[in-house]
Amino acid sequence: MPVNYPQIEQSLPAYARKEKGFQEQLAARKEKLWQMFLDPALELEAVREKISRAQALLKNLYCAKPVAEALLTRKALPALPAAYTLIAADGSQIVPNRHRPVQFCVLNIGMIKIMRGSGLAPEINVLSTLLEHENLFTSEGHLIGEEDVSLLRDLAERRVLFEAAISDREPIITLTDGPLDVYENVTTRRERAEQLNEVREIHAHLEARGVLSAGYIDKPGSELISRMLSIMQTPDAELGAYDDTKREIRGISDAELLEELLGAAERSAVFESVAKGEGKGSLNVHFFYLNVGSPGQPILARVEFPGWVSERPQLIDVLHSVIYHEAMVLDTHPYPYALHRAHELAVITMPEHEQVEAMLVRELEQAGARAGKRSNKDWNKGLTKK
Amino acid sequence: MSGETKILIGKLLRADNRAFVAGCRTKELIAPALGALCKVRLEEGLEIYGLIGNIIINDDSLVRQLVSGISIPTEYTEDNRHNRNLPVEISVLCVGFGQDGKIFHRLPPRPPLSLDALYLCDDAELVRFTSAGRYGYFRHILRLDDQPVEEILTAHLANARLAHAQHGRADWYTGACQELIVLLRDDYEGLMNVLNALAELE
Numbered sequence: 001m002p003v004n005y006p007q008i009e010q011s012l013p014a015y016a017r018k019e020k021g022f023q024e025q026l027a028a029r030k031e032k033l034w035q036m037f038l039d040p041a042l043e044l045e046a047v048r049e050k051i052s053r054a055q056a057l058l059k060n061l062y063c064a065k066p067v068a069e070a071l072l073t074r075k076a077l078p079a080l081p082a083a084y085t086l087i088a089a090d091g092s093q094i095v096p097n098r099h100r101p102v103q104f105c106v107l108n109i110g111m112i113k114i115m116r117g118s119g120l121a122p123e124i125n126v127l128s129t130l131l132e133h134e135n136l137f138t139s140e141g142h143l144i145g146e147e148d149v150s151l152l153r154d155l156a157e158r159r160v161l162f163e164a165a166i167s168d169r170e171p172i173i174t175l176t177d178g179p180l181d182v183y184e185n186v187t188t189r190r191e192r193a194e195q196l197n198e199v200r201e202i203h204a205h206l207e208a209r210g211v212l213s214a215g216y217i218d219k220p221g222s223e224l225i226s227r228m229l230s231i232m233q234t235p236d237a238e239l240g241a242y243d244d245t246k247r248e249i250r251g252i253s254d255a256e257l258l259e260e261l262l263g264a265a266e267r268s269a270v271f272e273s274v275a276k277g278e279g280k281g282s283l284n285v286h287f288f289y290l291n292v293g294s295p296g297q298p299i300l301a302r303v304e305f306p307g308w309v310s311e312r313p314q315l316i317d318v319l320h321s322v323i324y325h326e327a328m329v330l331d332t333h334p335y336p337y338a339l340h341r342a343h344e345l346a347v348i349t350m351p352e353h354e355q356v357e358a359m360l361v362r363e364l365e366q367a368g369a370r371a372g373k374r375s376n377k378d379w380n381k382g383l384t385k386k
Numbered sequence: 387m388s389g390e391t392k393i394l395i396g397k398l399l400r401a402d403n404r405a406f407v408a409g410c411r412t413k414e415l416i417a418p419a420l421g422a423l424c425k426v427r428l429e430e431g432l433e434i435y436g437l438i439g440n441i442i443i444n445d446d447s448l449v450r451q452l453v454s455g456i457s458i459p460t461e462y463t464e465d466n467r468h469n470r471n472l473p474v475e476i477s478v479l480c481v482g483f484g485q486d487g488k489i490f491h492r493l494p495p496r497p498p499l500s501l502d503a504l505y506l507c508d509d510a511e512l513v514r515f516t517s518a519g520r521y522g523y524f525r526h527i528l529r530l531d532d533q534p535v536e537e538i539l540t541a542h543l544a545n546a547r548l549a550h551a552q553h554g555r556a557d558w559y560t561g562a563c564q565e566l567i568v569l570l571r572d573d574y575e576g577l578m579n580v581l582n583a584l585a586e587l588e
Contacts, residue, residue, distance in 0.1 A: 112465070114461050114462075114465070115461065116459065116461060118461065119460045119461065119464070120461065120464060121413075121461065121464035121465055121467070121468035121469055122461055122464070122465045122469065124465075124469045328455075328456070329452070329455060329458065329459070329462055330451055330452070330455065331455050331456055332451055332454055332455065333451070337462060340448070341465065344448070344470075
């Protein structure tokens with residue numbers, strides 16, 4: 001049965017009316033937030049000092065903190081280095097599914113290494129890993145889920161970048177899709193702590209090599225600056241009791257706020273991502289917003305990088321220009337070409353998924369091991385899809 | 387088995403008795419040219435000969451997006467040509483086959499199979515194939531109604547003329563032209579098209 005379109009259609013006028021009202025409220029909130037952002041009293045050192053105090057007082061905090069540039073900073077596009085190496089990795093996965101005949105997990109990482117200025121075709125690679133059987137289950141005996149597999153995939157991406165980040169064409173920039181740090185919601189599992197430690201170690205080694213690692217967040221929805229402004233509005237005496245759930249202005253992302261400020265190709269000030277509390281990452285992450293849109297049509301992305309990069313402004317310039325130009329290769333829908341290609345290399349299609357499963361079933365049968373049966377629910381769902 | 391033809395130019399995508407299509411990567415697209423003689427060796431010793439009648443460069447949504455962009459740095463062009471899985475399609479017209487050391491200008495008994503290798507014939511093999519019989523393979527070319535017959539003929543004859551001249555048979559080309567006039571005697575428009583195109587070779 002298809003969707004009952006007449007029923008949906010009946011609901012549309014009321015839905016659109018409410019949405020319009022909501023958007024009007026948001027516009028008013030955005031204007032209020034913008035005025036707060038323009039407040040001349042928000043001096044760099046005052047903001048830094050107050051956010052630091054909140055950091056010390058609060059158990060949970062996720063907000064922006066300016067590093068060394070004024071809040072209203074807008075930096076023009078610096079010159080592109082004549083030569084550099086850009087390496088991007090992206091992953092996809094087959095998550096174990098108890099409804100299938102065999103439970104297995106595959107991590108597929110696509111990597112592209114572009115030596116700009118060489119005139120050569122980039123180096124590409126796909127690394128496919130069948131997860132060891134003993135890693136398919138939690139210590140409680142349950143099959144691992146999406147979140148566990150995502151963490152393993154993120155770790156695998158970073159391993160690939162670490163291995164590839166050797167080049168005589170410097171600077172070397174590595175790029176991943178999404179936040180630079182890896183996040184997780186549950187911290188009780190020892191294995192996860194080990195994986196997070198490895199990510200930290202990889203970043204430490206990359207720093208030692210002087211490799212600029214960056215995460216690119218397309219259409220960012222976070223409200224880090226909004227939280228920062230909210231804390232600035234909180235009287236000092238009440239800072240220890242700050243509750244983000246009671247924040248007055250919600251729903252305005254940093255990108256929506258800064259699109260008023262940044263012209264095409266410009267970046268914002270550099271901020272530190274203050275992330276404190278359970279499930280928050282452990283890297284010292286800094287970021288700026290970058291307008292990859294055109295005049296009158298801003299498109300803001302967030303670029304995250306390790307805190308040590310901020311100590312060398314010329315490296316911020318490298319990230320700014322390299323990532324902007326990379327997104328401009330696909331200028332009708334700006335997004336870094338290298339990330340798109342890494343994704344294209346990594347993606348596992350359904351026929352490939354089924355092929356790997358068939359290979360595994362064959363191998364199990366040859367080894368005299370038993371392959372289970374597909375669940376009836378899954379089998380019948382398969383009929384619907386045909 | 388005939389002489390050395392070592393230049394691999396593609397692998398078979400699809401085929402029937404009259405024609406087949408091979409695919410290769412863009413970076414491999416140096417040797418194949420319109421009108422070139424090529425062949426596929428089948429396992430049982432059968433060799434199927436064909437003339438390249440068309441070469442198609444495929445696209446996809448990423449290439450279309452890149453094309454509409456402002457400028458594409460060299461490395462990104464090379465990525466699309468060398469790394470991405472977009473085969474160039476080489477359409478080949480069957481013009482004969484070889485078996486037990488003999489050349490026949492008839493259609494092959496069966497088509498080649500998918501993933502069979504397509505090789506470019508060298509000058510010696512071009513001379514050997516085109517010397518067999520009396521230009522019998524021309525009828526396969528002249529039968530085409532959806533491809534530029536005169537262009538394929540001219541490209542092929544230019545190659546064959548040169549190869550024969552280098553092998554001491556300068557009269558081969560004259561014989562080929564006379565045979566075309568005979569074959570097209572009832573098709574004035576077709577004959578004029580072919581002769582006009584051949585005039586380019588003079």
